[in-house]
Amino acid sequence: MASSFGPLLRGLRQSTGLTIGELSHASGVSVRAIGDMERGVSRGPQRRTVEALADALGLDDEQRAELADTARAGRPRTADPAPEQPGSNALPRSLGDFVGRTAELELLDERARTASADGPTPVVVVHGAAGLGKTACAVRAAELLHERFPDGGLYVDLRGVDPAPMATTDALRRLLLASGLDARAIAEDQHERAGQLRAILADRRSLVLLDNAADEAQVRPLLPAHGAGMVIVTSRRTLAGLEGVTRVPLAPFSPQESAELLEALSNRTADGNAVETETAAETARVSELCGRLPLALRIAGTRLASQPEWTMRHLAERLSDEDRRLANLAVGDVGVEAAFALSYVALPEQAKECFRRLALVPAVDFGAPIAAVLTEADRYDAEDQLDELVELGLLQHEGTDRYRFHDLIRLYANHRLHEEESDAARATAERRMTDWLLETATAAGRWFDGDSPPAGDEGHVRFTSPEEARVWLLVKKESWLAALRLAAVAGRDAQVARFGEAMNWIANETQVWATDWLEVFGLTRSAAARLPDRRGELWHTIRHVWARLTVAAQRRDDKALREAAEQAMEAYQLAEGLGAVREQAEAVCNAAEAWRLAHDDDRSLWAYTRGRELAETAGDQSTYFWASGGLVVGLAQAGRYDDALKAFRSMLRTIEELPAPTAAAENTRWFALARLSTLLADAGRYGDVVEIARTSAAALLEEGNNWAPLTHRAVGRAYLGLGANDKAREHLTLAIGRGEARGRWQPRPAFVDEVNALIAALDDEAGAPEEIR
Structure with a gap:
């Protein structure tokens, strides 16, 4: 076999008596291309070119095979970087302690199996936030797939998060040089260079790794159209504009993967004894404090390995300080905060402001309306900013229209907020957010306090039905509860009290939140006590009693129930002194509930009867039906079944005779039917x-x-x-x-x-x- 393709082709051409021009005419290959081949400028032409030359030369099977093998041998492998660009096609150093990503690697292997000479080249985009190990995953895949791509691999770092990412023309030049094309043969025009690269890759079973891509425009010209190779692209962005590609999103490690990586890096393993069991718990704690982010875990493990006197507990204590956590997740020239900063600086100014201020949100997740409030933007602009943050991996989608931070990214956003915005600006944004949350929750709660929709403007949220209002309150509970705490600490008593009044009916519907309602009405009661309205304070006291006895009932705590009954009777006496008949009825009914649940039947029946009398006097239909329902349940509990059945039927007749039953009457109807059915059963x-x-x-x-x-x-x-x-x-x-x-x-x-x-x-x-x- 000839030592290189050029001499072999020249010898075969001369043996047939053809000139370069005649061979060009017969094969369709240009005179310049044939000349470059024979001079050794082009050492490994593509398969289709070799076949065209062999047909024109009339070669037999043995000669064809020799020509094809020599052309293949002339194509450089990954281990042979081009002299003009040292390392341009050399993969980064692999991680000997690589763990996890099993599902992702299996998907990459599955896509590699689809590569064929006659089909489109499979392209996979591995994307995710900073620190998730995109490059490590791609390099690991390249190592595992090397036998599938015997023509070697090409690698280029596109520097996508640098202030000035690599120009596409430069990336094409690097890839062409690494592919073996002589520098003199590389076209000047970007489109022609892209064509040269496609022509070369179409005939090779090569794996191309385009690392750290900036955007679609940078990547698109680097992608081959057809051929038996494969391309893996890594990027912080999803590169959603690229068509016909497979996307592999990376998420934080699982708890098991996190522990495995920490133990491997720190040389600490568990063997089952008491000390190691404690270490396993602390390892899990460190993993969570690192947000199970591979980069953070790797830094934490490296710090442990370099500080043998440290324990997992010692590191966990250091990382527990939120103000210093990001600073502690840095080693040498590598740090989590620095990795996040590369994404942050790439944002437009409006998106930066949105990112910073979202750190003020007192809930795990959030939506566009609250982002709009924080930035004083309209909802559509806020959605665009959130999408930009998701695209760069600084936010994660949580369902259809919800978003959330990774724990460490939230800390980074909070750092940026305190570094870049004044105390006054932060306070103003936070006040605007808490006001909006409380006023919107108040408007939602009022949908249940009567038969007609409430008046008012809920800002970026409009409720058109009780169900919409209920869903908002359910989904946003963590946010509005945190806003209530902030408003209470700030002393905004009137706002806090007004909020509590609106929560009256929704609280009854969501008794599973009893502990939260106990806190809510504790805060509203304290706020009302600082206002001049004594009856208002009384109302909030009664709601606090209700929440207290609901918690006691759920815990089946008889002592707590009796204490709640005592507090209710104190409120009853206070209402009596104020001449507040309606509040008297509500207070004594709360006492009745507590006594019934504590099986104090005599006092319970007295209190229900008294509550019904007072409610009828006050014209309070809701409390009247509450007392009536409680009375019949109390009669049944006391063993007076006939009296209970009569009372049930009487109550149902009363409701049926109403000209237009209220929501309270309808609820009592269903309650009575449920209890009556149970009693009869x-x-x-x-x-x-x-x-x-x-x-x-x-x-x-x-x-x-x-x-x-x-x-x-x-x-x-x-x-x-x-x-x-x-x-x-x-x-x-x-x-x-x-x-x-x-x-x-x-x-x-x-x-x-x-x-x-x-x-x-x-x-x-x-x-x-x-x-x-």
Whole structure:
């Protein structure tokens, strides 16, 4: 075999008696290209060129194979960087302690399998925030895939986060030189250079790694169209404008991967004894403080390895200081903060301001409306800024229209906020945000305090129905609760009290938040006490009592229930002194609830009766129905079933006779039907329960509101007692599923356990032999 392609081609041409011009005419290959080949300027022409020359020369199979092999041998491998650009095609040093990314590497391997000479070249974009190990993942993939690409690999760092990223023309030149093309043959025009690169790569089974890409415009000319090779691009951006590519997003490590990397780098492993168990817990703590970010973990592990006297606990204590955490996650010339800064400086000024001020948000996630409030932008501009932050990996999507920070990036945003904005500017932005959160929550809460929508402007959020208002309050709870705390600390008492008043009805619907409501009404009660309105203070005191007894009831704490009853009676006496009849009724009903739950039946029945009398005097329909419902439940609890049934039916008749039942009356109707069904089921009157389900409670079961689960349970028990097992199973299943699906009333564990036991009994019976059944 000839030592190089040029002499071999010249010898074959001369043996046929053809001139270069004649060979050019017969093969379609230009005279200049053939001349470059024979002179050794072009040492490894593409496959299609070699085949065209072989056809024109009339070579036999043996000669064709020799010419093709010599051309392939002339193409440089990864280990042979071009002299003019040292290292331009050499992969970065691999990590011997590489861990994780199993799924991502499998996807890259899957895409590599699709590479074929006649198909489009597979292109994969590995993207994610700073510090996620994009380059490490791509280099690891290149190592694992090297046998699939025997023509070697090409590498170029596109310096995408530098102030001046590498020009595409320069990147093309580097790749062409690394591919073996003589510098004199490289075209000046960028489009021609891109064509030269595509022509070379079309005939090679090579892997090209384009690291640290800035944007689509920089990358697009570097991509081959067809061929058996593969391209891996890494970027902080998603490069969404590139078509026909596979995107591999990187996320923080799992807890297990984080611990594995920390232990590998720090030479600390667990062997199961008490000390090592403690170390494992501290390793998990360090992992979380690093946000399970590979770069942060690598720095933490390196610091431990270089400081043998340090322990995991010592490092965890250092990282626990939020003000110093980023400073502690730096070693040598590598640091997490520096990595984030490269993305931050690339942002437009408006996006920088948005990024900084989002650190003020007191919740884990947030949406465009709050970003608009913080930056005083309209919602559409805010959405554009958020999208820019996501594109650069500084924010993460959390669902369709929600966003969140990585923990370390939030710290960086907070640092930038304090470095770049004055105390006054920060305070103004925070006040604007808390005002908006509280006023919007107040407007949402008012949808439930009457039969007509509230007046007012909710700013960047408009509610058109109670359901929209409810969803907003549910989703934003963490934010508005934090805003309430800030307003309370700032002494904005009127605003805090007004907020509490609006939360009255939604609090009743979301008793699963009892601990939060206890805090809310504790804050509003304290705020109201500093205002001149004594009746207002009384109202907030009563709501605080309600929250206190709700928490005590959920915990089944009889002592706490009795203490709540005492506090309620203190409020009752205060209301009596102020001549506040309505507040007297509410206070004594709270005491009645607490006594009933503590099984003090006599005092409970007295208090419910007194509450109903006072509510009727005050014309307070809501409290009247509350007291009426509690009275019948208390009668049943005391064993006075006949009296309880009469009271239930009387209460339902009262509601039916109303010309236009209020929301409170409707809620009481469903409550009464649920409790009546339960009471009848307890008494074994199953036919009556089924009749109620078919008639008066049919709408309740269809709507699936807060009281539907209790009614379904009662109806399921009735059908079970009547031997209609399929119907029983249907209603028992809905008793659990309907409440959870609505996201409002959630069955307590004891309720769920009881219903599951009934369903299990049905399953056991269904599986029993016929003779046993």
